[in-house]
Structure formats: structure tokens, C-alpha cells
Amino acid sequence: xxxxxxxxxxxxxxxxxxxxxxxxxxxxxxxxxxxxxxxxxxxxxxxxxxxxxxxxxxxxxxxxxxxxxxxxxxxxxxxxxxxxxxxxxxxxxxxxxxxxxxxxxxxxxxxxxxxxxxxxxxxxxxxxxxxxxxxxxxxxxxxxxxxxxxxxxxxxxxxxxxxxxxxxxxxxxxxxx
Amino acid sequence: xxxxxxxxxxxxxxxxxxxxxxxxxxxxxxxxxxxxxxxxxxxxxxxxxxxxxxxxxxxxxxxxxxxxxxxxxxxxxxxxxxxxxxxxxxxxxxxxxxxxxxxxxxxxxxxxxxxxxxxxxxxxxxxxxxxxxxxxxxxxxxxxxxxxxxxxxxxxxxxxxxxxxxxxxxxxxxxxxxxxxxxxxxxxxxxxxxxxxxxxxxxxxxxxxxxxxxxxxxxxxxxxxxx
Numbered sequence: 001x002x003x004x005x006x007x008x009x010x011x012x013x014x015x016x017x018x019x020x021x022x023x024x025x026x027x028x029x030x031x032x033x034x035x036x037x038x039x040x041x042x043x044x045x046x047x048x049x050x051x052x053x054x055x056x057x058x059x060x061x062x063x064x065x066x067x068x069x070x071x072x073x074x075x076x077x078x079x080x081x082x083x084x085x086x087x088x089x090x091x092x093x094x095x096x097x098x099x100x101x102x103x104x105x106x107x108x109x110x111x112x113x114x115x116x117x118x119x120x121x122x123x124x125x126x127x128x129x130x131x132x133x134x135x136x137x138x139x140x141x142x143x144x145x146x147x148x149x150x151x152x153x154x155x156x157x158x159x160x161x162x163x164x165x166x167x168x169x170x171x172x173x174x175x176x177x
Numbered sequence: 178x179x180x181x182x183x184x185x186x187x188x189x190x191x192x193x194x195x196x197x198x199x200x201x202x203x204x205x206x207x208x209x210x211x212x213x214x215x216x217x218x219x220x221x222x223x224x225x226x227x228x229x230x231x232x233x234x235x236x237x238x239x240x241x242x243x244x245x246x247x248x249x250x251x252x253x254x255x256x257x258x259x260x261x262x263x264x265x266x267x268x269x270x271x272x273x274x275x276x277x278x279x280x281x282x283x284x285x286x287x288x289x290x291x292x293x294x295x296x297x298x299x300x301x302x303x304x305x306x307x308x309x310x311x312x313x314x315x316x317x318x319x320x321x322x323x324x325x326x327x328x329x330x331x332x333x334x335x336x337x338x339x340x341x342x343x344x345x346x347x348x349x350x351x352x353x354x355x356x357x358x359x360x361x362x363x364x365x366x367x368x369x370x371x372x373x374x375x376x377x378x379x380x381x382x383x384x385x386x387x388x389x390x391x392x393x394x395x396x397x398x399x400x401x402x403x404x
Contacts, residue, residue, distance in 0.1 A: 043304050055187065147279075147315075148278075149278060149279050150317065156314045156315070161314070162373060163312075164314070168278060168281065168317045168318065168322050168323075169307075169316075169318050170316070
């Protein structure tokens with residue numbers, strides 16, 4: 001007997017406060033389930049820069065503190081995640097940009113535009129995300145590896161990353177010594 | 178067809194394969210060997226009671242290394258209180274902490290900068306096998322893959338008493354050493370080559386390229402001025 005995998009039932013979530021704000025300014029967003037009571041929205045890669053500029057400068061939101069830029073590798077897509085914080089309103093927002101993996105191998109990287117041109121805090125975060133997950137941020141001023149050595153091959157936190165076996169690490173990676 | 182190996186010694190004489198790995202002693206070597214049997218016990222006694230460690234700590238083991246220098250455990254009872262901040266003045270590396278692949282080249286450089294005789298204590302689980310980061314992509318699975326180790330000191334991190342024990346074991350080892358034998362095991366130190374981080378090319382090559390470019394520009398300017 002082979003059971004069919006249960007189909008994912010997508011619950012239609014109501015548009016949130018920040019989603020409404022972005023909609024009023026002509027930027028489409030899709031709401032996801034909240035993470036730790038923080039509103040989570042998904043937006044297109046091309047809408048990221050105007051949305052970030054708007055959320056940062058508008059007096060209605062003032063999300064002017066970029067907590068972190070990170071990357072998540074799912075089976076079918078790679079997410080670039082931005083955590084924003086507002087000290088003035090004690091608010092937070094999580095923005096995700098989904099980059100589909102269309103039969104991509106480990107050597108290929110998904111591309112999206114950088115925000116470090118107008119938000120310098122993102123500079124090193126984007127370099128780290130590039131280093132470990134392999135999202136290539138276009139127009140980044142200095143997109144190089146930050147944690148691993150310059151001659152590292154592959155991106156270690158990818159699902160299809162194969163651990164290097166050489167003179168410094170020749171033990172069986174599956175062994176449980 | 179397996180032809181017998183032809184091995185030549187330094188003066189191009191044929192050596193039989195059985196003798197190929199034996200070391201030919203010159204008269205100088207013999208003189209040093211004879212002298213060292215007399216000098217070594219005295220020199221080793223002095224040397225073993227003044228092992229100066231390098232200030233090298235990459236993680237939590239370094240806290241225990243600091244602790245052993247303080248008054249409660251007081252490593253100066255055994256003559257090793259002088260933690261040197263430069264490898265040129267040190268005799269010992271206590272590799273206190275996890276060594277990552279990025280740190281590996283720096284550790285090798287430090288080891289090569291130590292003057293002979295030099296010793297290494299692999300301190301803590303991380304430097305012996307990689308410890309709990311054993312299967313990590315970035316961690317070197319033991320410093321013995323990079324540099325020769327004299328004493329392995331397990332623990333996570335080891336107690337200060339354990340560090341003192343390892344030091345005493347190392348002192349015993351130093352006392353039984355023979356200078357001439359150690360000299361034969363040694364290798365020629367090579368000068369350290371500095372490598373540009375971004376391009377991975379040696380700095381001397383990049384410098385030579387830059388010098389050539391400036392020379393070209395200067396000659397061009399001279400030619401323009403004369404015209």
C-alpha cells in the first residue's frame with residue numbers, strides 16, 4: 001500500500017498590517033504564518049528594494065533597524081530572509097524573497113539584487129549568506145567569502161553540499177566514533 | 178617487467194636498495210653526536226625548566242590556559258610562566274582551542290616561525306580529533322594533521338592540573354632528548370610566503386607586477402616630457 005502524501009491545505013491568511021501598508025503603496029505581498037508573533041510576508045525580488053526603502057523611511061512604519069539577512073535552502077527554492085525592527089514603534093517584520101531552484105546544481109547560484117547600497121548593515125550579512133548558502137547578491141560592492149577561505153569550493157549550508165574529504169578530514173563523515 | 182630501483186647517493190654512486198634509507202654520517206655529524214652526549218643532559222635540564230609557551234588560544238581552552246598562569250595553579254613553579262606574544266621567543270605551542278581550516282595556515286606559519294627546539298602540546302578534544310565539531314565542514318580533525326605533536330592532553334577543556342601534568346610529561350621528554358638525533362630529524366626551514374587573500378597569489382609576484390607597471394608608466398611620462 002502506498003499512501004498518497006497529504007496535500008498541503010493552504011490556509012488563506014488575512015492581510016496583515018504591514019502587508020496592507022505595502023498594498024496601499026502599490027507593492028504586492030503574500031502573508032505567511034507568523035513566526036513568534038512577528039508578521040511574515042513574501043514579496044517578489046524586484047519589489048524588494050522599493051519596499052525596503054519605504055518601510056525604512058516612512059513615518060508610519062520606521063522599521064529602520066536591520067536585524068539580520070539570512071538564507072534558507074528548501075527542497076524547491078532558496079529563501080533570502082530579512083528581519084526588520086523598529087525601536088520607535090516596538091514593531092518587527094520578517095520579509096522573505098523566494099528564489100526558485102529550477103534544476104540548479106551546487107555550482108550555480110540564485111541571483112537577486114543587493115540592498116547594501118542604501119542599507120550598509122546588510123553588507124557583511126549578504127557576504128555571509130553568499131558564503132554559506134550561495135545566494136549571489138547583484139550590485140553588492142564587495143561580494144566575497146567572509147567566513148570560509150577564499151579558495152573554498154561550494155556553499156556549506158546547501159542541501160546538496162558534499163563534505164570535502166582530504167588530508168585534514170579523511171574520516172568517514174557517516175561514522176559515529 | 179619490474180626493474181630493480183636504481184638509487185644514487187649524493188656523490189652519484191649506486192646504492193643497493195636495502196641501504197637506501199640509511200643515513201650516511203659525515204665527520205661533522207659524528208663530532209656533533211659525540212659532543213651532544215656530553216652537552217645534552219646539561220642543556221636539556223636547563224631547557225626543560227624554562228619552556229616558554231606561545232600565547233595562542235582560539236577558544237575555551239585558552240581560558241584554562243589563562244587560569245593555569247594565575248596564582249591558584251601557578252605554572253611559574255615549573256618555569257613556564259613567560260607566555261610570549263611572538264613565536265620567535267617561544268619554545269612551545271599549547272594549541273588551546275578548535276583549529277578551523279582558515280586558521281590552519283596561520284598555525285603552520287606560527288609553528289615554522291618557532292626556533293628549534295620546538296614542542297607542541299595538543300590541548301583539548303578539538304585539537305586531538307576535532308572534538309564535538311569532528312564532522313563539521315570547517316574544522317581540522319586534529320592538529321597532528323598540520324604539525325607534529327609531542328603530548329596529547331585530552332579534556333573538554335582540560336583542568337589546569339591536567340595542563341601542569343602535560344607540561345611535566347613534556348619536561349620528562351625533553352630531559353631524555355639527544356641534540357644530534359633531533360638535528361637529524363629536523364628539516365630546513367623555508368621562508369614564509371605571504372599570499373594575497375583575495376586573489377590567492379603570492380605577494381612577491383603581485384609586487385613585481387606592480388613595479389613593472391609603475392616602471393612602464395614612468396618611462397611613458399619621460400618620453401612624453403622629452404617630446
